[in-house]
Amino acid sequence: MKKIFTKHVQLVVFSIVALLLLGFFVLPQVTAKTYTADEASGQIDTSVATADPLDPSGTALLADTSTATAVSTATHLPTPEPLYGIYMTSWVASTPSLRNNLIKLVDETSINAIVIDIKDYSGKIAYLTDDPTINMYGAAESRIKGIEEIIADLHAKGVYVIGRVTVFQDPYLAKKFPDLAIKRVSDGGLWADKNGLHYLYPGNPDVWAYTAAIAKDAYAKGFDEINFDYVRFPSDGNIKDMAIPDSTLSKSEIVEEFFAYLDTELKDTGMKTSADLFGMTTTNTDDLGIGQVLEKALPYFDYVCPMVYPSHYPPNFNGWANPNANPHDLIEYVMSAAVVRAEAMKNDPAQPESVRSRVNKDQLRPWLQNFSLGTPPYTSAEIRAQLDGTYDAGLTSWLLWDAANKYNYTRGALVE
Numbered sequence: 001m002k003k004i005f006t007k008h009v010q011l012v013v014f015s016i017v018a019l020l021l022l023g024f025f026v027l028p029q030v031t032a033k034t035y036t037a038d039e040a041s042g043q044i045d046t047s048v049a050t051a052d053p054l055d056p057s058g059t060a061l062l063a064d065t066s067t068a069t070a071v072s073t074a075t076h077l078p079t080p081e082p083l084y085g086i087y088m089t090s091w092v093a094s095t096p097s098l099r100n101n102l103i104k105l106v107d108e109t110s111i112n113a114i115v116i117d118i119k120d121y122s123g124k125i126a127y128l129t130d131d132p133t134i135n136m137y138g139a140a141e142s143r144i145k146g147i148e149e150i151i152a153d154l155h156a157k158g159v160y161v162i163g164r165v166t167v168f169q170d171p172y173l174a175k176k177f178p179d180l181a182i183k184r185v186s187d188g189g190l191w192a193d194k195n196g197l198h199y200l201y202p203g204n205p206d207v208w209a210y211t212a213a214i215a216k217d218a219y220a221k222g223f224d225e226i227n228f229d230y231v232r233f234p235s236d237g238n239i240k241d242m243a244i245p246d247s248t249l250s251k252s253e254i255v256e257e258f259f260a261y262l263d264t265e266l267k268d269t270g271m272k273t274s275a276d277l278f279g280m281t282t283t284n285t286d287d288l289g290i291g292q293v294l295e296k297a298l299p300y301f302d303y304v305c306p307m308v309y310p311s312h313y314p315p316n317f318n319g320w321a322n323p324n325a326n327p328h329d330l331i332e333y334v335m336s337a338a339v340v341r342a343e344a345m346k347n348d349p350a351q352p353e354s355v356r357s358r359v360n361k362d363q364l365r366p367w368l369q370n371f372s373l374g375t376p377p378y379t380s381a382e383i384r385a386q387l388d389g390t391y392d393a394g395l396t397s398w399l400l401w402d403a404a405n406k407y408n409y410t411r412g413a414l415v416e
Contacts, residue, residue, distance in 0.1 A: 074222035077160050079272055082396035085113035090126035092405045094144040105407060106159055109414040113160040115227055115399060118218050123172030133213040139172055151222035163223035167211050169230040174198035180207055183243045193237035202233060203246045203254040212265040225272035232290040251291030259300040274303035282306050282338035295345055299355045303365045305399060308334050311373035324374050327382045331389030338364050339394050366390055370400040370407060380412030
């Protein structure tokens with residue numbers, strides 16, 4: 001009997017030991033997650049994602065951004081005053097020889113800022129990121145390699161680096177995630193402008209969260225300021241066939257809600273923000289049919305950048321048969337109008353103190369024309385005339401736009 005009892009004890013002990021060994025060596029292998037190569041490197045494997053990863057309530061990504069925010073360890077420069085900037089496409093930024101040509105212009109002139117595309121008209125993001133809120137959409141690509149090093153090199157030269165984000169014009173995301181896009185009233189299909197480009201719906205909270213995530217990630221990489229472009233409804237195409245789900249709100253109210261969201265989401269990061277507006281927002285008080293009103297942008301951004309290209313004004317604007325031929329007078333006129341409106345808002349006792357303390361004329365930083373369109377062709381004389389028009393309007397800072405990044409006459413225009 002004693003022998004049988006001993007055997008039972010031995011069997012129980014053996015079983016316990018076996019179970020412990022099984023749990024230690026085997027179970028972790030059974031329960032461990034198998035990661036794809038993309039997940040292991042911080043990239044989400046979209047091939048195993050659900051067909052529609054977006055939360056129909058429009059709140060899931062808003063919650064995700066707070067946990068996905070990158071912590072910035074990059075060095076940032078203060079905003080120069082005055083600021084003189086030029087625009088650089090991501091393609092130029094990604095090509096050392098082309099990039100260095102523009103940096104040479106910085107070395108030889110008073111230019112102290114460069115605006116680099118982060119997300120352009122295509123909807124693609126110009127560099128890879130490990131932010132899951134961004135990567136779930138699959139828009140990031142390895143166009144600019146070593147973006148942190150490029151920014152650090154520019155900082156070493158004292159160059160303030162602005163990242164440009166094209167927001168609602170986004171054919172890539174619209175096609176891949178049509179629930180985010182502006183639709184047609186007629187048949188529910190994707191709406192397109194006259195060039196066949198699709199737009200994201202400006203009132204969609206998921207689009208807002210995606211935009212904020214891009215901005216936070218860019219700031220963590222070293223960009224000093226984030227510039228938001230195409231923050232509007234489309235301006236051309238069959239506007240009557242464009243569906244607006246939030247029919248109780250005007251276009252300008254929808255756009256202003258987006259501005260307010262960005263301001264709230266980004267204010268604690270330390271980044272500076274700017275928004276590009278149509279040039280005629282400085283002289284028109286309506287929303288131009290696109291949802292942009294100067295007074296509805298000023299309270300939410302550090303800088304507001306009207307695109308006051310003389311070639312884009314209609315014939316007989318302010319009595320000029322050809323506004324393009326009057327670069328100094330046009331810029332002085334339209335930016336003086338903006339100054340008056342900004343100062344009126346600042347001094348309006350009906351405005352909240354939070355608005356009055358932020359709004360001022362020095363927020364105004366116009367985009368000026370550094371390209372030829374129509375007549376006359378733009379040379380250093382016309383570029384210089386715009387700079388002087390800006391100064392004569394009481395402003396100090398400006399940005400030069402040239403989509404081709406050639407800046408053939410810029411050096412001559414900057415010679416005092």
